[in-house]
Amino acid sequence: MAVSVPVFHVSVRELVEQVKRSGDINFRFSSRSNALDGIRGHQRLQKTRTGNYEAEKQVEERFELSDLHLELSGRVDGYYPDDANFIVEEIKTIRVAVAQIPESVKRLHWGQAKVYGLLLARLHGVNSLTIRLCYLDLDQDREYQLDQQCEVADLQTFVDDLVNRYVIHLRRMMVWANLRNQAISRLEFPYSEYRGGQREMAVSVYKALKHERQLIMQAPTGIGKTVASVFPAIKAIRELEYEKLFFLSAKTSGQHMAQQAIDDMKETGLRVRDITLTAKEKICFTPDLPCDPEYCEYARGYYDKLPSVIEESMKSDNSLRRDEIERIARLHILCPFELSLDLSLISDVIICDYNYVFDPAVYLRRHFEAKKSRYVLLMDESHNLVDRGRDMFSAELCKDDVLSLRRSGKETLPGIAKRLARVNAEFLALQKPVKDILKDQGGVQLSEPPAKLFAALRRFLESAEDWLQLNQSTFFQADLLNLYFDALRLLRIAESADENYAYLLIRKRRNTYIKLYCLNPAPGLSDGFARVSASVCFSATMMPQTYFSTLMGIQEDADWYRIESPFPKENLGVFQTTYISTTYNARSASLYELVDTLASVIQIKPGNYIVFFPSHAYLAKAAEKFSERYPEFEIIIQMPVMREEERESFLDAFRPNGQSLLGFAVMGGIFGEGIDLKGTRLIGAMIVGVGLPQLGLERDLIRDYFNHEEEHAQGFEFAYQFPGINRVLQTAGRVIRSETDRGIVCLIDHRFNETRYQQLLPSSWQLHKVRSRQQLEQQLRSFWQKY
Numbered sequence: 006m007a008v009s010v011p012v013f014h015v016s017v018r019e020l021v022e023q024v025k026r027s028g029d030i031n032f033r034f035s036s037r038s039n040a041l042d043g044i045r046g047h048q049r050l051q052k053t054r055t056g057n058y059e060a061e062k063q064v065e066e067r068f069e070l071s072d073l074h075l076e077l078s079g080r081v082d083g084y085y086p087d088d089a090n091f092i093v094e095e096i097k098t099i100r101v102a103v104a105q106i107p108e109s110v111k112r113l114h115w116g117q118a119k120v121y122g123l124l125l126a127r128l129h130g131v132n133s134l135t136i137r138l139c140y141l142d143l144d145q146d147r148e149y150q151l152d153q154q155c156e157v158a159d160l161q162t163f164v165d166d167l168v169n170r171y172v173i174h175l176r177r178m179m180v181w182a183n184l185r186n187q188a189i190s191r192l193e194f195p196y197s198e199y200r201g202g203q204r205e206m207a208v209s210v211y212k213a214l215k216h217e218r219q220l221i222m223q224a225p226t227g228i229g230k231t232v233a234s235v236f237p238a239i240k241a242i243r244e245l246e247y248e249k250l251f252f253l254s255a256k257t258s259g260q261h262m263a264q265q266a267i268d269d270m271k272e273t274g275l276r277v278r279d280i281t282l283t284a285k286e287k288i289c290f291t292p293d294l295p296c297d298p299e300y301c302e303y304a305r306g307y308y309d310k311l312p313s314v315i316e317e318s319m320k321s322d323n324s325l326r327r328d329e330i331e332r333i334a335r336l337h338i339l340c341p342f343e344l345s346l347d348l349s350l351i352s353d354v355i356i357c358d359y360n361y362v363f364d365p366a367v368y369l370r371r372h373f374e375a376k377k378s379r380y381v382l383l384m385d386e387s388h389n390l391v392d393r394g395r396d397m398f399s400a401e402l403c404k405d406d407v408l409s410l411r412r413s414g415k416e417t418l419p420g421i422a423k424r425l426a427r428v429n430a431e432f433l434a435l436q437k438p439v440k441d442i443l444k445d446q447g448g449v450q451l452s453e454p455p456a457k458l459f460a461a462l463r464r465f466l467e468s469a470e471d472w473l474q475l476n477q478s479t480f481f482q483a484d485l486l487n488l489y490f491d492a493l494r495l496l497r498i499a500e501s502a503d504e505n506y507a508y509l510l511i512r513k514r515r516n517t518y519i520k521l522y523c524l525n526p527a528p529g530l531s532d533g534f535a536r537v538s539a540s541v542c543f544s545a546t547m548m549p550q551t552y553f554s555t556l557m558g559i560q561e562d563a564d565w566y567r568i569e570s571p572f573p574k575e576n577l578g579v580f581q582t583t584y585i586s587t588t589y590n591a592r593s594a595s596l597y598e599l600v601d602t603l604a605s606v607i608q609i610k611p612g613n614y615i616v617f618f619p620s621h622a623y624l625a626k627a628a629e630k631f632s633e634r635y636p637e638f639e640i641i642i643q644m645p646v647m648r649e650e651e652r653e654s655f656l657d658a659f660r661p662n663g664q665s666l667l668g669f670a671v672m673g674g675i676f677g678e679g680i681d682l683k684g685t686r687l688i689g690a691m692i693v694g695v696g697l698p699q700l701g702l703e704r705d706l707i708r709d710y711f712n713h714e715e716e717h718a719q720g721f722e723f724a725y726q727f728p729g730i731n732r733v734l735q736t737a738g739r740v741i742r743s744e745t746d747r748g749i750v751c752l753i754d755h756r757f758n759e760t761r762y763q764q765l766l767p768s769s770w771q772l773h774k775v776r777s778r779q780q781l782e783q784q785l786r787s788f789w790q791k792y
C-alpha cells in the first residue's frame with residue numbers, strides 16, 4: 006500500500022522571505038507595503054514590453070522528498086520565452102535610488118527572480134537564461150535593469166538550497182504535527198455532556214469540513230456554538246488533514262469564547278498551538294512612531310532576531326495570547342505585531358478579527374498567497390459580516406485633516422503644503438455647488454468620480470512619500486502618516502470601484518468627507534471565502550436567507566442549516582404592544598405611554614430588564630422622562646462612548662436576585678448582542694421600534710441599488726427592514742441563555758403587527774398581542790404566575 010506523505014504549500018515570495026530575510030523591519034522597502042502606484046507601475050512597464058513577452062504567468066512546481074512534498078507556486082511578472090535569449094523579469098517599484106535599497110532587501114528580490122527563473126526555464130526546457138531585476142523609479146519614471154546570466158544548474162542549486170533549508174522548518178512542523186495529531190485523536194468533547202443542539206451542530210460542522218463545503222448555520226443563543234464548532238474543526242485538522250483553523254470574530258468577547266473552548270480542550274489533553282492576533286494599533290509598543298528602524302527599536306534587527314524566537318516558540322504549545330506575545334516581544338526587543346504574524350505561521354489555530362481574511366488591505370498574504378492551502382474558517386456572529394464588509398471595502402478622507410496638516414506643514418514642508426492646498430481647493434470645488442444640500446441633508450452622491458480631487462491626492466502622495474523617505478522627525482508626522490494612509494486606501498479602492506460603489510460627499514461632526522462607499526460587499530467577501538477550503542458561518546440570526554446569501558458573498562450551492570432552540574418555548578413570553586407608535590414623528594406623543602409601559606413591566610415582575618432604543622437621542626429623552634415619573638426605580642444608561650471598564654461596570658450592575666434595575670441601551674450597540682446575563686441577571690428585554698437603521702443617504706443608496714436588481718427588487722428590505730429585524734432578534738436573544746432561564750421580550754411598536762414584520766419573527770415565539778397597557782399587565786401577570 007502506498008504511504009501518503011504530507012503535502013505543504015508555499016508561495017515563491019514566502020519561501021524566499023522565510024529563508025533569506027534578515028535585517029530590519031522597514032516598510033519603506035517592504036515588498037508587502039505594495040504602494041498604490043506599485044501595481045500601476047507593474048502594469049505600465051509590462052505594457053511597454055514588446056515581442057512575445059508574456060506577463061503574469063502562474064507557475065507551480067512540486068518538490069518530492071522522501072518524507073514530504075512541497076508545492077511551490079507564484080506569479081512571474083513577465084518573461085521572453087525565446088530559446089536563444091530567454092529572459093525572466095521580476096519588477097519592483099521604488100521611490101528611492103537603487104543604491105539606497107538595503108542589501109538585505111535586494112537579496113530577497115534576486116531570490117524571487119531566481120526561483121521564477123528556474124521554474125520557467127524548466128517549463129521551457131532551456132539550460133541558460135537571463136534573470137532580470139527591473140526597478141521602476143516611480144518618481145523619475147525611469148527603469149533600471151539589473152541582469153544576471155544564469156545556468157539552470159546553478160539556479161537549481163540555489164533553489165535546492167532554499168528548499169532544503171525551508172524543509173528543515175517543515176520537518177520540525179511535522180514532528181509537532183505528529184504530537185498534535187496523537188493528542189487530537191484522543192480528544193473527547195471537553196464537557197461531561199453535550200448541551201441541547203450542540204451535538205447536532207458539531208456533526209453538521211464536521212460534515213461540511215469533510216466535503217469542503219460552505220455551511221451557513223443558524224443556531225440559537227446559549228447552546229454553546231463556539232465549542233460546538235471548534236471541537237469538530239480541531240478533529241478535522243487530524244482526520245481531514247487541514248493545515249490551520251481560522252476562528253474569526255468581530256468582537257473580543259467572541260475571541261475570548263474561542264480561547265476558553267481551546268483552554269477547556271487543553272485541560273483534557275489537547276495539544277495545539279493557538280494564537281490570538283491583536284490589532285496593530287492596540288499592540289504596538291510605540292504607536293506614535295513609524296515602523297522604521299531609525300525610530301522604533303522594535304523594528305531594528307527584527308529579522309536577525311526572529312529565527313531563534315520562532316525556534317524557541319516551536320518547543321512549546323503555550324497559547325499565544327496578547328500578554329504572552331508582548332512578553333516575548335519585550336524580552337527580545339521585537340515588534341509585537343509583526344511577531345504575532347510570524348508566529349501565526351507555526352500555529353494551528355488562529356483567532357482573529359474578520360479583516361485578517363477579508364480586508365483587501367490587511368488580509369494575511371503570508372497565509373493566503375500560496376494556492377491550495379487547506380484552511381478551515383469558522384466565523385462567529387456572522388450576521389455582522391455584511392456591515393463589516395461594507396466598512397472594509399469603503400474608504401473616506403476628511404477635508405479638515407487636509408487643512409490642518411497644510412497649516413502645520415506650511416513653514417517646514419512648503420512642497421507638501423502646496424499640494425494639500427490643491428487638494429483643499431478641489432474639495433471646495435466639489436462642495437460649492439452642493440453646499441446647501443450638504444447642510445440640509447448631510448450628504449450627496451457625486452454623479453462621477455472626483456477625478457481632479459483624486460489627481461491632487463496622488464500628487465500629495467508622491468510628495469509625502471518623498472518626505473517620508475527622508476525620515477525627518479516632526480511633531481505632525483503621525484498626522485501626515487494618517488492622511489497618507491487614508492489617501493492611499495481611498496485611491497486604491499477607487500482603482501477597482503465599479504457599479505457596487507458610490508462616490509459621496511458627506512458632512513459629519515462639522516467636517517466634510519469624500520467617501521467611496523461600498524453598496525454591495527458580496528464580491529469582496531466572496532474573494533475572502535475563496536482563500537479557504539471550507540467555511541462555517543454561524544449566528545443566532547441568519548435569516549432571511551435571501552438577504553445574507555445575496556450580500557455575504559456566499560456560494561450559490563452553500564449549505565444552510567438551522568438548529569431549533571432546545572430550550573422550552575414556554576420559558577419565553579413575547580408581548581407585542583400595538584398601542585404604541587415609535588416612528589420618528591410619533592415619539593414625542595407616545596413618550597408618556599412608553600415610560601408608563603416600561604414601569605408596568607417592572608411593577609408586575611420586579612427584576613432586571615434592559616430597554617433597547619433605536620438611537621441615543623431617543624434613549625436620553627425616555628430615560629429622563631422615566632426618572633422623572635418613576636424615581637423609585639434604579640436605572641443605568643449606556644453612554645454614546647464607553648471605555649472597557651465602563652462597559653464592564655454597566656454589565657456588573659445586573660446582579661442575580663438583586664433589586665430591580667432598568668438598563669437603557671441602544672439596539673445594535675455594544676449591549677445589543679454578545680452579552681451573556683444568565684438567570685435572574687436579566688429577565689426581560691423591551692425593544693422599542695423595529696430596529697431600522699437610521700434613514701440617510703447611505704442606506705437610501707443601498708435601497709436604490711437593490712431596487713435596480715430586477716431579480717430581487719427588495720431595496721427597502723435590504724437597506725432597512727432586514728438589518729432592522731436582525732437587530733431586534735439579536736437583542737431578544739439576550740433573555741434566554743440557558744435551559745432554566747425564564748423571561749419576557751416586549752416588542753414595542755405598532756409596526757410589529759404588520760405582516761411584513763410578523764413573517765420575519767421566529768415561528769417558535771409564542772406571541773401575545775396586547776392592545777392596551779392594562780391588557781399587557783394582565784398578560785404579564787398570567788405569564789409570571791407560572792414561575
Ligand code: SF4
Nearest residue numbers: 289290296301304340
Ligand atoms: S512596535 Fe509599533 S512602530 Fe515599532 S515596528 Fe512594531 S508596529 Fe511599528
